Amino acid sequence: MTTTRRVLTLTCALALLASPADAAKGGISDQGGELYSIEKRDLVGSHELMLALGAMPMDAFFKGMTLQGSYTYHFTHLYAVEFAGLYSFNFATGLEQELKERFDVQPTKTGELLSIINVNFVLKPLYGKFAVINDKIFTGEMYFVAGYAHGFFSAAKPAGIDFGVGLRMFINKYFSLRLDIRDYMFLPEFKSVSNNLFISFGLGLTFGFGEEEKED
């Protein structure tokens, strides 16, 4: 063995014999690898029907309590397409009355929102799990939606877009809970922009499961 090689050997051996800190939290990679938990995804059904109760609180004249139904086709665990429609049960805020009584003015009728239909692309890049009071574990996913929306107001039927984020928690094989926050952005006659915040809680029914993969 040459001198250089001897020195190299000794140096490396000493380096290896020196005591490094043990891998602590998350420091697995300095021990030559990374640790993963690899699990099969639960509940990758292709079809989902959803019924949700929601609210559209932004309109100054009417607050809407909504009933929404949707059908989502899940192509893969990563993306899906959603067809949805909602009907809004509107409650007058009394602003029109107030303007008349307090200020003796009649507002211009823009119309109340009656219903919306929309078709969305759904991207689901986040899949995970939740611990409920550190006891039971449920799986779930976070998704983003964007798509075309068509509003039906009492005075107009503007087109628009909608976008938002949602959280889905699987209760069991067939049922899941959903929380959606979206913005419906309508463009009446493409002259103005009307934003409508939408929040809903829904119950989804999933079916159309493929062959179940065996867990390793």
Added chain:
Amino acid sequence: MRMRVLAGLLLPALLLLLPGPAFSAKKKGEQELEESDKLPAVQNRKYRLEHEFNAAIGVLPVDAFVKGVTFSGGYAWHITDTWAVEGRGYYLRNVKTSLRDKLENNFGEPPQKFAEITWYTEAGVVFTPLYGKLSFFNRTLAYGEFFVTLNAVVARMNGGKATDEEPQGKSARMGFGGAPGFGIRGYITEHLSVRFDLKSMLLYSAGEGHYPLSLMLAFSYSTRSDL
């Protein structure tokens, strides 16, 4: 060695058949976990909050006459992973809507006739039932929580409907009420997190009810609990 160990285990296997409750006689409240106890879903939890300090920006978007932009600061004490108490103070920068502008400018209505919140404080409890992690494209993990809040609110209000005693609109006064809501938190690091809160306030002031909706985005710094 392993073979010997396993072979040696055959005789204890005989002993295994003796009835016995294993660890079930354990007293509740003892610190250490035994394997057959009901295990928590998460052990050695990565994110645990104790003292939280946050600053937030938000909006009260629902009022027809004024949109409030809120600047707030708060403190929360996370007693356990599930329960916390918090307090927060808000300062509002109120922005008139176009409707109000028209009423003031075109119809000469005095600003005093429009109710506004100047500032408010709230204190209450936070219940965090959900703690979770999401795998993002199998590469990284996003950790977060979902919580519900219930707060008592004290507000300073100005303006409002004209009355016989105050024909030009209401003057400055206090309002009281509550604010239930919910939110989600996303962890950035062990000490930094972002939270989004949605609260529906119910305020009562000078014989009138007010129901503003509050949306808030907060940046938090917190110390870690060693529970």
Added chain:
Amino acid sequence: MTSLQSWGKLIGPAVVMASLCAWSVPAAAGDPKVFAQAKDAFGRNEYRLAAHLSWRYIAKSKSGEEKYESAQFFLASALEKLGYYHASVEYYYAVANNRQTPELLPRAIKSLESIALERPLDEGLILRDLLGDTDFGDLPTDLADFAYYWQGITNMERGLDAWASERFAKISRRGYYYFLALYVASIRVLSAATTDSKKEAALSFATLFGPLDLGSALDALRRRGEADSKLAYSLKALINDDNVVSLRYDKLPKGWEVELALLGMARVEAETGALVNRAKDTDEEQLGMPLSYNVQIGGMPIYTRAVPFEERAAAIRAAAARLKAVRGIRGKALHTLARLLFEQKQFAAAYGTLGNVPRGSELGSEILLERAWSKYKAGDPHRAMGLLYALDAPVFRKLFAPEKYLLRGLIYRRFCHFRAAKIAARRFRTEFGAALQQIREGKPLDEIGRVREAALRRIQSMKLHLFVRSLRQEYAKLEDAGDEWRSAGLYKHLRTLYKQKIDQMKGELERSLEESTREVAEEMLDAEEQVNLLEYEVGQAIFQRLSESGALSAARKRAARIPLSSERVYYKFSGEYWTDELPHYKFNIEDRCVE
């Protein structure tokens, strides 16, 4: 165990009877009104009052008088309801041992059985001395099985093989004790040492397994063209052509013991599994539905048997009556089956079998560790390493498994991660170094904390330790006793009872620890030797690697890439342990070995 039994035989009953008699004042007979009041109080669920009144009656009476045993029985029942299990066991023992009121005997045995299934108790006194050595005559079937089983065990421990077999054979062919006996019979064929005991064990196994099941297994093997397998030859030697149990010992092939043990465990697992599923619904209509069990060994089907219609309801009801215990024996059978498969080098089958062990029935840490070994031996070190990391979870902190570090070091060495291999060795020394030093210095083993802690978790010592702990808890609970207990003398009597038992059991525990600590110390020293060897080999490998010429092409296998999108979800470990993930960890490690 023999010495403990001897102690128990001498001291146990004497202490019990002395304690119970100490307060029997040979004076006037007890007031029947007091007894009636005690019975009423018990009926109204006023157990403290019932215990007090029963005690008052007993204190004023003597053994043999009317209602004396009944008062003892009510006292036992009231104490049981109040959580003073040991005291209640002592009085149930008195009732069962004296048997002066025959109608109380089955109730006392029943109570003893339910306590024995749920809680630690003085096994020497109750299970061996009382049940093991007493002929109770006519008992209801399930209680008779309880007695027969323990009589079989007691005789077996004394080396009385034929008597043991005769007792086991009396157990009815359904219910928890049957499966327990079949489990024991499967172990017995493996542990029998002499030819006579092997013959007895084989015969007992065949009797318990039953000619119908033996015949079904043999037919199934023949149909599949496996008539020449060892298992088939073993079965042929146990039954004749008329499907009657008839042992031809000389016809048994080499290794028959393992074949029969595997079959026995598989049968226990399969039948208990089917019964546990069906026991969830004991509706009359459901009880008559078809019931069958598939016996498999490591995923290989052996035979299927359908339970005849007339036996279904009874079998399901019997399982439902002791469901938790039946689940427990299923877990044990699976665990033992997996260990046997591992010994037979069927590592993949062992891994799969371990995965089927129901959660909570066996120690999760042991299952994980054995799965890790199985995966390593089966050639999947990534999975093995993942399972080893799962053992670092806080809940497994108390696991005594020095081989955990050894296996980790072996896997790192396999992938030429020498630094990491040395870290594994260093972690072993961090955890066990101090204890090993104390062992070498000659410190008494039970005074070395690490050794004692691990020894207390050995099966033989664990039971005693849990019993002593339970006794102490109940003893402390006596402080809640009200004035009436104190004034009547019940409090003092119970304190004396518990103190005596604690002292006795502590002595037995210390004796048991002598052996357990020795075993633990030997394992530690053995593991240290292996770790030293590993370090030496790693050192050799480092120098060997560095001394090779650079002309060798580095055909380094890259670690498997984590896909961006996949049917499976990957959670990267970040120091946090999610309990449901522990069996799913996989360590993605790059092979650094130069070919």
